[in-house]
Amino acid sequence: GASIFDTISFNNYETLRSISIDGKTYNHLPYSEKEVSSIASLFKDRNLNAEAFLYGNANEISFKHNIPDYKYIHLATHGIVNEMNPNLSGIVFSQCGVVPQRQTFDDGILFAGKMYNLDLNANLVVLSACETGLGKIVNGEGIMSMTRGFIYSGTPNILFSLWKIGDKNTYELMVKFYAEIIDGEPYSKALRSAKLKLIENEATAFPANWAGFTLVGVN
Secondary structure, eight states: OEEEEEOOOOOOSOOBSSBOTTSSSBOOOTTHHHHHHHHHHHHHHTTOOEEEEOGGGSOHHHHHHHGGGOSEEEEESOEEOOSSSGGGOEEEOOTTOEETTTTEEOOSEEEGGGGGGOOOOOSEEEEESTTTTOEEEETTTEEEEHHHHHHHTTOSEEEEESSOOBHHHHHHHHHHHHHHHHTTOOHHHHHHHHHHHHHHSTTTOSGGGTTTEEEEEOO
16 A cells, blocks of 8 residues: 655645745645645555545644555655754644644654654655755764664665755656556666656756655665
């Protein structure tokens, strides 16, 4: 199955999956909802279990509660990078998340420091957000980034970005990537094929539109 999480998307213009220029607010992501819904539909069309968590349902507590049950976890949202203090880098969830059964509020951001203790059984985690692979280089440790926490939590494969990514181009890349996976391709070949399809299109061929995504893992 696939567990798909998303944050709020309203407008219909191209934007970046990072905080806005004032450093305080988040740009709306018009294609993130479409990305999540399209990927879920790919699985359902093959009679495979998939669930899309959108808007207020895409909150941090719901994420933590549901992730043990899925093979693929895809997060299409904003990324926050703090290279000086990597534990303060994070993934942005819905800012209105409350789970009635627990009556517990979350802060809406899964900081890197929390990622080390997630209950994960996923074979693949995709961080479809800006700069999710960036971090601070520490002697004897390597790069301290968001990806490290997911790996420590047991994810053998993770797809992440090395720079700011466009909302629409990322949507196109990710849908093509999962279509290849559902057809039985290994993750590395699926990513290569998806990138080649963007290269074939003059509108998306420039490397900034696709080259930032990197796969680390055993598949």
